[in-house]
Amino acid sequence: MLLNSTTPAKTIGIVSGKGGVGKSNISTNLSILMGEADKKVLLFDMDIGMGNIHILLGSHHKYSIMDYIEGREPEIENIICENVHGISYISAGNGLKSIVEWKEEQIQRFFEAMDYLVLRYDVIFFDMGAGATRETLDFLLTMEQIMVVTTPEPTSITDAYSMMKYIHLRDEEKEFYLVCNRAENRQEGMATIKRLQETIRKFLGKEVTPLGILPEDPAVRKAVSQQTPLIRSFPRAPITMSLHTLASNFLSETENIAGQEKKPSFLKNIKNLFFRR
Ligand SMILES: Nc1ncnc2c1ncn2[C@@H]1O[C@H](COP(=O)(O)OP(=O)(O)OP(=O)(O)O)[C@@H](O)[C@H]1O
Numbered sequence: 001m002l003l004n005s006t007t008p009a010k011t012i013g014i015v016s017g018k019g020g021v022g023k024s025n026i027s028t029n030l031s032i033l034m035g036e037a038d039k040k041v042l043l044f045d046m047d048i049g050m051g052n053i054h055i056l057l058g059s060h061h062k063y064s065i066m067d068y069i070e071g072r073e074p075e076i077e078n079i080i081c082e083n084v085h086g087i088s089y090i091s092a093g094n095g096l097k098s099i100v101e102w103k104e105e106q107i108q109r110f111f112e113a114m115d116y117l118v119l120r121y122d123v124i125f126f127d128m129g130a131g132a133t134r135e136t137l138d139f140l141l142t143m144e145q146i147m148v149v150t151t152p153e154p155t156s157i158t159d160a161y162s163m164m165k166y167i168h169l170r171d172e173e174k175e176f177y178l179v180c181n182r183a184e185n186r187q188e189g190m191a192t193i194k195r196l197q198e199t200i201r202k203f204l205g206k207e208v209t210p211l212g213i214l215p216e217d218p219a220v221r222k223a224v225s226q227q228t229p230l231i232r233s234f235p236r237a238p239i240t241m242s243l244h245t246l247a248s249n250f251l252s253e254t255e256n257i258a259g260q261e262k263k264p265s266f267l268k269n270i271k272n273l274f275f276r277r
């Protein structure tokens with residue numbers, strides 16, 4: 001495999017407060033759209049024990065990152081499932097939750113894997129699982145950007161706020177993108193985003209970037225049962241149109257960031273995470 005460039009990959013964690021809001025569908029389809037925009041994309045399934053990216057992509061891979069970390073598979077290349085709808089993906093497997101219990105040798109392998117991955121991709125999306133543990137939340141803090149997905153439901157909005165507050169209290173510099181999924185109409189989506197934006201401004205004194213509104217669309221469930229990515233099986237569905245807008249907003253946002261002052265890198269953050277233990 002060729003190196004993309006000497007610029008490390010952008011790292012984006014996709015999270016929610018409440019589970020089941022559409023993170024995996026959004027990260028899968030957004031990754032494919034980034035691939036279509038000529039980015040070298042890695043989608044990292046972080047849903048411990050319950051990963052479903054392989055189902056959404058309609059592709060199964062033998063190894064997970066844990067097989068590499070625990071030494072069952074010595075080659076990192078073999079962990080990556082390449083060229084699925086134009087992207088690569090990695091499954092987290094079981095056991096990533098025990099980061100705090102890793103031995104020195106396992107930590108070293110994890111660093112090596114991340115060192116390798118950030119130089120081979122332009123963008124790495126981490127699809128986070130529903131049940132956030134301390135370790136997965138700490139890992140989230142190492143990523144450069146956080147995409148928070150909510151639905152218009154009040155409980156989803158409240159939980160999204162709590163998640164952002166948790167992260168903000170540990171790193172005030174962290175950038176947040178907001179996505180509202182399952183909106184009945186545009187007005188409902190806008191009102192959801194506005195409510196979160198205003199709460200964050202008022203209580204955390206922070207600005208967050210709205211990235212898009214995705215409609216409630218039966219195509220999502222149909223695509224999941226067909227095990228084919230939504231944007232491929234329903235190219236003209238309303239949600240596919242909105243995903244295209246989301247992808248182009250994401251592209252222009254991240255290209256803006258490229259011109260900004262360099263923040264501490266993902267790799268440096270990961271190393272700090274372990275040294276803090
Ligand atoms: N825009 C939408 N319109 C209709 N149904 C949707 C939409 N988005 C998600 N869903 C439904 O919600 C289900 C869960 O979506 P998904 O698995 O992407 O959520 P998740 O946030 O990754 O869940 P978890 O927190 O468990 O990882 C989908 O299988 C689909 O049935």
Ligand SMILES: [Mg+2]
Pocket residue numbers: 023024025047052127128129130
């Ligand atoms: Mg998921």
